[in-house]
Amino acid sequence: DTAVSQTPKYLVTQMGNDKSIKCEQNLGHDTMYWYKQDSKKFLKIMFSYNNKELIINETVPNRFSPKSPDKAHLNLHINSLELGDSAVYFCASSRDRPYEQYFGPGTRLTVT
Amino acid sequence: RKEVEQDPGPFNVPEGATVAFNCTYSNSASQSFFWYRQDCRKEPKLLMSVYSSGNEDGRFTAQLNRASQYISLLIRDSKLSDSATYLCVVNTNAGKSTFGDGTTLTVKP
Numbered sequence: 001d002t003a004v005s006q007t008p009k010y011l012v013t014q015m016g017n018d019k020s021i022k023c024e025q026n027l028g029h030d031t032m033y034w035y036k037q038d039s040k041k042f043l044k045i046m047f048s049y050n051n052k053e054l055i056i057n058e059t060v061p062n063r064f065s066p067k068s069p070d071k072a073h074l075n076l077h078i079n080s081l082e083l084g085d086s087a088v089y090f091c092a093s094s095r096d097r098p099y100e101q102y103f104g105p106g107t108r109l110t111v112t
Numbered sequence: 113r114k115e116v117e118q119d120p121g122p123f124n125v126p127e128g129a130t131v132a133f134n135c136t137y138s139n140s141a142s143q144s145f146f147w148y149r150q151d152c153r154k155e156p157k158l159l160m161s162v163y164s165s166g167n168e169d170g171r172f173t174a175q176l177n178r179a180s181q182y183i184s185l186l187i188r189d190s191k192l193s194d195s196a197t198y199l200c201v202v203n204t205n206a207g208k209s210t211f212g213d214g215t216t217l218t219v220k221p
Contacts, residue, residue: 100158
């Protein structure tokens, strides 16, 4: 059983489109995260949710909107996609903050 | 100054070598520390937690120095399969996780 899963694994889309990435964890964790890893491989936190409440928002453009329908899911919706949004997006979860995190396999987003 | 700094390397070592990575952090309120390993085009995976008392897992030893604000990872008897990027992570109690930019290790036959 996959602990943290993301869909889709690959996403190719054009500038200006709106897209969503879904994340689910079956670990019973309370905290979930979204990270962006750019072409230089730097991993940056975007959002963190604890029990469905937003606790961290790291100066991410308003075009990015996370949604947590329940503790096991954290989705990421991106409006008006730009070339600079091309990256790998990782979802992660942890028992609580600041415990160790477990990552999903990543979603490779390419904006053309 | 970055919140978490790592030597990017690359470190190129022969099999059997001992290699050490350091990571410094600037936030003295940081509460927990970890080392992750990331293989090419894969997700980061937890390697080990880092405690003030130090901890060891087989060939890997991690240590934390709160006074000097750095953590270290020592790999003994390097294997080809140890080739990867090693990321240090520093967490605050508020839930913020800051990853270092990673150190690339290549172990050669």
